[in-house]
Amino acid sequence: MTRPDTATKAQPELVALFVSDVHLQEQAPATTAAFLHFLTQHASHAQQLYVLGDLFEYWAGDDDSDAPLNRQVIEALRAVSDGGTALFWMAGNRDFLVADGFFTATGATPLADGIVVDIAGKKMVLAHGDAQCTDDTAYIAFRNEVRQASWQRQFLGMPLTQRKAIIAGMRSKSREAQSMKSEEIMDVHPDAIDALFAASDTALMIHGHTHRPATHVVSGARGTNVRYVLPDWDCDGTPKRGGWLAVNAAGDILRFDFNGDLVAPDQQDSDRPA
Secondary structure (H helix, E strand, C coil): CCCHHHHHCCCCCEEEEEECCCCECCCCHHHHHHHHHHHHHCHHHCCEEEECCCCECCCCCHHHCCCHHHHHHHHHHHHHHHCCCEEEEECCCCCCCCCHHHHHHHCCEEECCCEEEEECCEEEEECCCHHHCCCCHHHHHHHHHHCCHHHHHHHHCCCHHHHHHHHHHHHHHHHHHHCCCCCCCCCCCHHHHHHHHHHHCCCEEEECCCCCCEEEEEEECCEEEEEEECCCCECCCCCCECEEEEEECCCCEEEEECCCCECCHHHCCCCCCC
């Protein structure tokens, strides 16, 4: 997946960076500034950048690309891809309506959820993570509905203002529903994770969605599986949070906070609710 010109990058030891759940929105300018800094100061020096869902708080359709924040982010992503960093995009539960117009504008390559990649000699499966929250049956039913092409055609056929109003209502209902759900229901289910490991024939996984950054090492019949969970971003609240994972040329997986500082292994795990 690496572009031929990536050997000339300023920091070739950074083969790939992974980020998710930035939830960019106009109401969070500090988070936007932190993410744009990440793009210019870190992603632009890597060979590959993988965005694993929920970059935006919501995406109403590619015809909303000229909204000021959306245009700013699109242009920043384009600068990264034009600079020689291969950009890959996976849909999240908030921005699954991103389509060809966005990919053309940013230079991003869309990825299927659950795709297997080989990076620096490490075979791994990538996911957003929402499909593995199988205890949340109401959400899974909703996910199955809105991922249907027929539903999306009908929704995108509505005026943009109407779509935004519907999304605002959905977000409000989602926040209300989450307040009544246990943390366990909103987390990935071990059986769903095991199934993804088995189906992908990998022992390494990276995903986001749960807002519970951690490194999980589990031994089973098929050997030892390692699952890395990406953090969400919020640099407008207190305490600030955010960060990404990186794979270097040796195949090491490193965790960084939103400032670009390496996170020590004993400080990586978090049980903060989504």
